[in-house]
Amino acid sequence: xxxxxxxxxxxxxxxxxxxxxxxxxxxxxxxxxxxxxxxxxxxxxxxxxxxxxxxxxxxxxxxxxxxxxxxxxxxxxxxxxxxxxxxxxxxxxxxxxxxxxxxxxxxxxxxxxxxxxxxxxxxxxxxxxxxxxxxxxxxxxxxxxxxxxxxxx
Numbered sequence: 001x002x003x004x005x006x007x008x009x010x011x012x013x014x015x016x017x018x019x020x021x022x023x024x025x026x027x028x029x030x031x032x033x034x035x036x037x038x039x040x041x042x043x044x045x046x047x048x049x050x051x052x053x054x055x056x057x058x059x060x061x062x063x064x065x066x067x068x069x070x071x072x073x074x075x076x077x078x079x080x081x082x083x084x085x086x087x088x089x090x091x092x093x094x095x096x097x098x099x100x101x102x103x104x105x106x107x108x109x110x111x112x113x114x115x116x117x118x119x120x121x122x123x124x125x126x127x128x129x130x131x132x133x134x135x136x137x138x139x140x141x142x143x144x145x146x147x148x149x150x151x152x153x
Contacts, residue, residue, distance in 0.1 A: 012061055014075040015115065016054035021082040022106065023047035028089040029099040036096060039147065043103070043140060050136065053129045057119075066121045075115070082106065100148040107141040 023044045030040035085102060116133040
């Protein structure tokens, strides 16, 4: 094992809470935009799945099989931002372009921050979880980007 700092369970839990907040935001978009409910519902369900994967990862953190590769992403700040966007989506009318633009920016921020790549693990199953999270985030960004391009014509 490399001599790098181990992630704390709280940091991983905050990232799981961030994924749950994204799920709630996408569910709010599904409700606000019924003609695109399937699209947003699928993204919402996948974000909930991601939170579960992170909690599985978190359960192994204390066993010393994981560590930081890079400084942790500031999930607390981003979590508060997503919660604010959720509150806004619930109280005002959301347009498709605003929802897509917002979601695109959130997914891009996760990719650019390498949030799921800031950890590493000696355990192949845990490494696989991190790889799936990073790949799914890139897939979400691509799907949202494609929907955005289609929406603006």
